[in-house]
Amino acid sequence: MSGHSKWHTIKHKKGAADAKRGKIxxxxxKELTVAARNGGGDPDMNxxxxxxxxxxxxxxMPSDNIKRAIRRGxxxxxxxxxxxxxxxxxxxxxxxxxxxxxxxxxxxxxxEIRHIFGKWGGKLGEPNTVLRMxxxxxxxxxxxxxxxxxxxxxxxxxxxxxxxxxDGDTWExxxxxxSHHTVLEAVKALGVEPASAEIAMVPNDYIKLEGKQxxxxxxxxxxxxxxxxxxxxxxNVDIEEQEIEASLA
Numbered sequence: 001m002s003g004h005s006k007w008h009t010i011k012h013k014k015g016a017a018d019a020k021r022g023k024i025x026x027x028x029x030k031e032l033t034v035a036a037r038n039g040g041g042d043p044d045m046n047x048x049x050x051x052x053x054x055x056x057x058x059x060x061m062p063s064d065n066i067k068r069a070i071r072r073g074x075x076x077x078x079x080x081x082x083x084x085x086x087x088x089x090x091x092x093x094x095x096x097x098x099x100x101x102x103x104x105x106x107x108x109x110x111x112e113i114r115h116i117f118g119k120w121g122g123k124l125g126e127p128n129t130v131l132r133m134x135x136x137x138x139x140x141x142x143x144x145x146x147x148x149x150x151x152x153x154x155x156x157x158x159x160x161x162x163x164x165x166x167d168g169d170t171w172e173x174x175x176x177x178x179s180h181h182t183v184l185e186a187v188k189a190l191g192v193e194p195a196s197a198e199i200a201m202v203p204n205d206y207i208k209l210e211g212k213q214x215x216x217x218x219x220x221x222x223x224x225x226x227x228x229x230x231x232x233x234x235x236n237v238d239i240e241e242q243e244i245e246a247s248l249a
Contacts (some may be wrong), residue, residue: 027070027176027231028056030102036073037081047181051199054184067142080104084231087113088130091220091235092121092213096130099224109229116227120220121213133236135200138180139160140173140187141195145169147238151190159186170195174202203236204205 031052039046043053049070056066069242072079085106087099097117103109114124142152152171153164160179165172175183177199184197209217217237224233 023226024059025061025065025227026228027102028052028059028061029065031231032056032066032069033073033079034084034102036070037075039071041070041074041076047178050181070159074135084175085109086131087124088124088127089113089117089124089131091117092216093207093209093237095207095209095217095235095237096203097122097220097226098130098134098232100201100231100234101227102231103229107218109227112227112229113224116220116223120223121216123222133205134203134234136177137200137202138173138175138177138183138198139195139200139202140175140180140184141170141214142173142187142192143170143195147187147190147192149222152187152192155186155190156183159183196207198232201232202232203234206236206238208240210240210243214239215247218244219248 032049035046035049039048041049043050053060053066058150068077071077080102082102083106085101085103087101087110089097091097091098099113101109101113110124116122117124149171152173156164156173156175159182161173161175161183162179163174165174173187180197180199184194187194214237217235217239221233221235221237224230
């Protein structure tokens with residue numbers, strides 16, 4: 001199982017999606033505002049905004065909340081302005097960590113992120129120290145029970161997808177970021193609802209951790225993910241399934 005999918009598995013098993021619905025709404029609202037500010041409020045002309053709106057609807061966010069967030073981004077309504085900042089660092093064992101944030105106070109956020117790294121055996125790094133270890137891709141996960149392999153593969157390739165890999169209980173579909181929406185819509189047209197679909201920072205290689213370092217890394221990832229300003233956490237860590245189970249015990 002890839003490190004990318006593993007972190008999804010960890011969050012799923014911890015019940016993060018249900019337990020933190022309020023945090024999900026807060027993050028998505030920030031993303032809607034930033035996407036509208038940078039690319040305009042028309043989703044037909046703004047692919048990023050279209051993707052975030054789809055995520056908002058997936059989490060059953062009320063349409064009024066979506067519209068207000070977009071209007072704040074276009075300046076039609078007053079509201080807080082957020083900056084997108086990516087922090088880079090190292091976890092236990094020298095694994096690379098990327099944290100994408102949306103913040104209204106850079107000084108507060110960097111101080112708190114540095115503190116989290118220090119608490120769990122990591123270190124905040126300088127810009128561009130680990131970014132080169134990742135590649136931005138569209139990643140769509142489809143449960144194997146929901147789709148027939150050949151039909152799904154043909155659909156993905158025809159829609160412009162790059163690859164489809166066996167990833168345990170799921171198929172992992174990767175594409176160029178600009179093909180994300182097209183491939184996702186093609187998959188849904190088969191009557192398949194993906195387990196997840198996002199623009200991800202995918203590691204070029206992985207570093208395996210075991211024992212104490214693995215447990216520290218899981219705690220570091222969870223603490224970073226729990227931070228109010230965090231949008232996404234990415235890492236090139238590889239941790240065995242039993243280590244993940246132990247962290248949940």
